[in-house]
Amino acid sequence: MHRLLVVDDDSDIRGLLAEQLGRAGYTVSTAADGAGMRHALAREAIDLVVLDLNLPREDGLALCRELRARASTPVIMLTARAEPIDRVLGLEMGADDYLAKPFEPRELLARIRNVLRRTEALPANLEPLAMRRATFANWLFDLERRHLVDPAGRVVMLSGAEFRLLRVFVGHANKVLSREQLAALGGGRSHEAQDRAIDLQVSRLRQKLGSAGSLIRTVRSEGYVFAGVVTLA
Template identity: 65%
Template sequence: METPPCILVVDDDREIRTLLAEYLDANQFRTLTAADGAGMWRALDSARIDLIVLDLTLPGEDGLTLCRNLRARSTLPVVMLTARGEPVDRIIGLEMGADDYMSKPFEPRELVARIRNVLRRTQSLPPNLEPPQAKRMCFAGWILDLAARHLVNPSNMLVMLSGAEFRLLKVFLDHPNRVLNRDQLLNLTKGHDADPFDRSIDLQVSRLRQKLGDDAKAPSLIKTLRNEGYLLAVPVTLEK
């Protein structure tokens, strides 16, 4: 029997931790909770976690700092929670590597749906797609390891990617020298969860360029075609 995914809820509000733990347990998830960053790191050291629900405003290290530090060492998916509904908070959260974002107060049922969708995107292939035959995708001296879900630069150094960055790069590598507009990129990375008014793709492309060392003013890898979209301008080879 397959082990249910383990969700770590990090929130300084005891009532929210209890509510989410009970709701997630009732929906066939295993749940751990932590009140702050120190508790989060302890849980990560002691258990196999599949996804973190992380509050933005925490005592000590806030959620953004924790997400950034986590992303420097892991691609573990993160759903960010915040009591502030400002668009800038959502943008910063995505910049730090969060895979999804919800504002408080929230409906637990919607959060569970988002958790399932993030896990589906980060742990399995979209429905009706064949498993990739290649184990590695190589481009311009870079190597994307599909099994380990990490990126190696031309100097053979590991470059950590968030789940969203991994999916976006994979889409570009699947469609080299082809113009992809924002709607296509949203659909290919988020599927049915895509919001037609979501502008986070531009932010994710910018972040991905930074990881690739691609000059934003004169990019050589991911080019911008005005009023059309983006294009990966280098050949891609597959290795089994």
């Protein structure tokens, strides 16, 4: 049974979501602010955080960034604002999905299921590798802190999808991975949509890696390969 944490300063929303998600079979904890979120995370093993963007004292973006620095727990952000820049910032801070208020609880439930499925799924013919960090081309990929550090020592922020994609690439370097194998990271609703999502994520990851992005090579009619020397720890 998955345990969810709902972080929202509106007590009515917290109560509604706790009730609705509880009926769907989840164990739900709630918090009204960042301090409550930290307390819950220290006390319980949380599988996914539903995090409001507009919180008192500390906003959701800052809390999402903090969470990303300490754990890989997936995050779905909620906001009363539907501005594209808010969505972009939320995803850049590492959120796995984004939902504007008002929303139907059934839509949130569907997104929770989708994010959990993507987070827990691995390509069918690949075994998960136990690794805490990886180095390649003078880059450091710290999976425990969820940090990607460039050769100059600067931290490069990754979205949730980009983090999972890079984790699979470095964990299975020099192996050709088909789009079907990477589709667990995409979340598309159809085969074609999944292919487009994977291609977009690969393009964004290449941009963030700069010159090292050339390590991710396209293998025509097959997929992608991370062609480089990777040291795992």
